[in-house]
Amino acid sequence: MLYLALGAAGLAVYVWASSGKPIFRRSEWRLASAAFALAAFTAAAYVGARGEWWISLALVMLGLWLAVSARRTSLAPGPSPRAGKMSDDEARSILGVGADATKAEIQAAYTRLMRLAHPDKGGTTGLAAQLNAARDRLIRK
Numbered sequence: 001m002l003y004l005a006l007g008a009a010g011l012a013v014y015v016w017a018s019s020g021k022p023i024f025r026r027s028e029w030r031l032a033s034a035a036f037a038l039a040a041f042t043a044a045a046y047v048g049a050r051g052e053w054w055i056s057l058a059l060v061m062l063g064l065w066l067a068v069s070a071r072r073t074s075l076a077p078g079p080s081p082r083a084g085k086m087s088d089d090e091a092r093s094i095l096g097v098g099a100d101a102t103k104a105e106i107q108a109a110y111t112r113l114m115r116l117a118h119p120d121k122g123g124t125t126g127l128a129a130q131l132n133a134a135r136d137r138l139i140r141k
Contacts (some may be wrong), residue, residue: 001105001108003043007120037066103139110135 011109049054064083092099095109117123 003047003059033066033070037063037070040066086133086137088137091137094130095138096132097138101138106135111135 004139025120043117044059044063047059092101095113097109098105101109110131114128115121117127117131119125119128
């Protein structure tokens, strides 16, 4: 019962601290999820050795769910299917540059946006692919 009380207290602290906003980014969640899965498996072994099989089974199921969520990765579809069909106007609107932008301005806009949209910084692979395609379209000219 102590483990269930500690788990409920941890959940209450998480809900209180997050206030509806996610606390962890994707990479941090994967690390925390793996650590919690290991803790759940350890607790399941301890409780199972004491003869409390139902609690042990619940902790094993929790550990499995956490381990799977730690291993789950986003699907990376690769380059955008519209990359070859993007017009110059679409590329300029994605990067937010004018028709008379130089290669240096295009690269600066790309770098600024990629810092925000990179998948390691919380962005998506699709948005990063669009930025790459827009930059390549405008610099290639």
